[in-house]
Amino acid sequence: MAADLQKWIAEFESEWADKPIEYLHEPGDWREDSDPLFSSISSAIQDRNYEISIDELLKISQWKMQGSRNDDNIKGNAEKDVDVEKQCQHALTEVEGKESIEALTDLSGIGVPMASTVLTVAxxxxxxxIDYRAFRGLAAALPEIVDSRDYSEYAEFLEHFRNYLTNAEAYEYYIEHVREIAEQEDLSARQVDMALWAFDKEKS
Structure with missing residues (x-):
């Protein structure tokens, strides 16, 4: 699959070009980022030292789920007086890997896939x-991790795939492999997940 990564990145970009994500450029100024690589929203979040408001968290959730069915859960953070901005900032600046995922999943309405989205847009x-398509795509990009002749490796993949919705360790496993591919292919981690997702969608 490695030789075709650019092809699958392009396939992803084509499919998601008309699904922009809304972000807060500055107070009161909402804009749309139609770049699947999140060039504008990531820059805006970084410029404000990784603080993400509850309103922006809603927009990220709506983009990820392509709808508003998670809105009430996200809004529940305000009812609990949770400081969403500081919690996001903590996840993005003070911890990393599994601990970043765990910091975000402490928020209402944020499971592992949504937490990974928050980290990635920033x-x-x-x-x-992470989602089931991108996770399955790892098997095509790194066939050695699903080689049944190495049962322990194969069992590890299956266990993490089974639990990726709720287990931060599954994300740690996933992102380690994504970064391995990214380094080999001189890509960003986001580009790799785009390629994995598009490949699996086409082949499944």
């Missing part, structure tokens, strides 16, 4: 969005 070079 730091697309380092992080990748």
């Amino acid at each position: 730091k697309p070079e380092e992080y990748a969005i």
